[in-house]
Amino acid sequence: MKTQAKRKIKLPPTFEKEYRSAFGEYIQDGGEGALGRAYELGRRAITEKKSLMEIAALHHQVLREMLADGQRATRRQELSATGAEFLAEILSPYEMAHRGVQDAIVALRQLNETLEEEIKRIAYAVHDEAGQLLVAAHLALADFARELLEPQKERVERIEELLNQVEKQLRRYSHELRPTVLDDLGWIPAIRFLAEGVSKRANLSIEIKTTVTGRLPGPIEIALYRTVQEALTNAAKHSKASRVWIRIGRKNGTFRCSIEDDGVGFDVRAAQSDGRRRGLGLIGMQERLNAIGGALSIDSAGGRGTRLLIQLPMEAQNANPHRTR
Numbered sequence: 344m345k346t347q348a349k350r351k352i353k354l355p356p357t358f359e360k361e362y363r364s365a366f367g368e369y370i371q372d373g374g375e376g377a378l379g380r381a382y383e384l385g386r387r388a389i390t391e392k393k394s395l396m397e398i399a400a401l402h403h404q405v406l407r408e409m410l411a412d413g414q415r416a417t418r419r420q421e422l423s424a425t426g427a428e429f430l431a432e433i434l435s436p437y438e439m440a441h442r443g444v445q446d447a448i449v450a451l452r453q454l455n456e457t458l459e460e461e462i463k464r465i466a467y468a469v470h471d472e473a474g475q476l477l478v479a480a481h482l483a484l485a486d487f488a489r490e491l492l493e494p495q496k497e498r499v500e501r502i503e504e505l506l507n508q509v510e511k512q513l514r515r516y517s518h519e520l521r522p523t524v525l526d527d528l529g530w531i532p533a534i535r536f537l538a539e540g541v542s543k544r545a546n547l548s549i550e551i552k553t554t555v556t557g558r559l560p561g562p563i564e565i566a567l568y569r570t571v572q573e574a575l576t577n578a579a580k581h582s583k584a585s586r587v588w589i590r591i592g593r594k595n596g597t598f599r600c601s602i603e604d605d606g607v608g609f610d611v612r613a614a615q616s617d618g619r620r621r622g623l624g625l626i627g628m629q630e631r632l633n634a635i636g637g638a639l640s641i642d643s644a645g646g647r648g649t650r651l652l653i654q655l656p657m658e659a660q661n662a663n664p665h666r667t668r
């Protein structure tokens with residue numbers, strides 16, 4: 344009985360091989376077909392996560408080999424000009440992707456601004472409208488208490504005390520939601536105010552050390568405040584920590600802010616993987632920071648606590664088109 348010949352699996356040509364072949368075709372015959380191959384190669388390079396430096400190095404290498412080839416060397420100028428056209432076509436998907444990212448960043452900034460406006464509206468509604476309702480409740484209770492005898496009056500007083508606490512908490516929440524101190528004094532005093540509240544509510548010791556002073560452009564201060572706010576909320580909600588440290592400073596032209604806790608830690612990869620992600624906090628922090636040209640790194644593992652590091656290059660602070668101060 345004949346043994347069946349093993350079927351060979353045909354692998355697609357490697358990127359480098361395909362590059363040489365398409366480049367050769369374009370140099371040889373020119374034409375739209377070869378340029379189309381170049382464009383497809385550019386798209387493939389993006390999917391294969393090739394960096395621009397890798398593409399440039401490969402192009403340089405292939406061009407050098409062609410120039411070293413005796414027959415082609417005489418067409419040196421023509422070769423480099425045609426090569427430049429080919430390279431431009433390969434890079435055009437990168438250009439489009441870059442524009443897409445720029446557009447997404449602008450959209451994200453606008454979305455953040457809209458969200459901030461909405462948060463402001465809710466904060467004022469909680470502060471003013473709920474505050475006024477509580478005043479009305481106080482007045483109604485006082486009116487009611489006038490008709491009561493002493494023992495019942497005491498019970499009404501107890502209700503008034505509870506209402507006072509509700510009012511205090513609502514004021515606190517509305518100020519944390521959109522602290523006026525953020526607009527008036529900046530994000531660092533606003534973080535101190537926030538930390539004070541979280542510390543009391545979650546029974547956490549929060550230490551803040553900063554070597555920077557002064558203000559940053561408005562949208563940057565808001566993004567930093569919101570990021571630290573989420574980091575503190577997460578520490579209070581998930582970490583079981585007893586201490587949190589916030590450090591703010593500058594290093595090598597980069598603005599840095601770290602938030603560290605001594606809690607239970609977590610598996611960062613698993614929490615961020617598409618299938619298992621549940622919350623919006625970590626992704627929201629990353630998006631807010633991306634929108635202002637910054638980045639977030641997270642260092643955590645079970646039992647080792649968590650350290651978040653926000654980094655923002657100084658140029659990003661100056662280049663921010665939303666600069667308001």
Ligand SMILES: Nc1ncnc2c1ncn2[C@@H]1O[C@H](COP(=O)(O)OP(=O)(O)OP(=O)(O)O)[C@@H](O)[C@H]1O
Binds near residue numbers: 582609624625
């Ligand atoms: N400081 C921390 N200590 C321990 N675990 C943390 C800490 N920060 C985040 N995590 C873990 O990472 C997960 C994702 O956090 P994320 O902020 O994205 O979502 P969430 O807090 O669960 O929900 P949301 O922020 O949408 O209210 C959390 O559910 C928690 O398991």
Ligand SMILES: [Mg+2]
Binds near residue numbers: 573576622
């Ligand atoms: Mg969260």
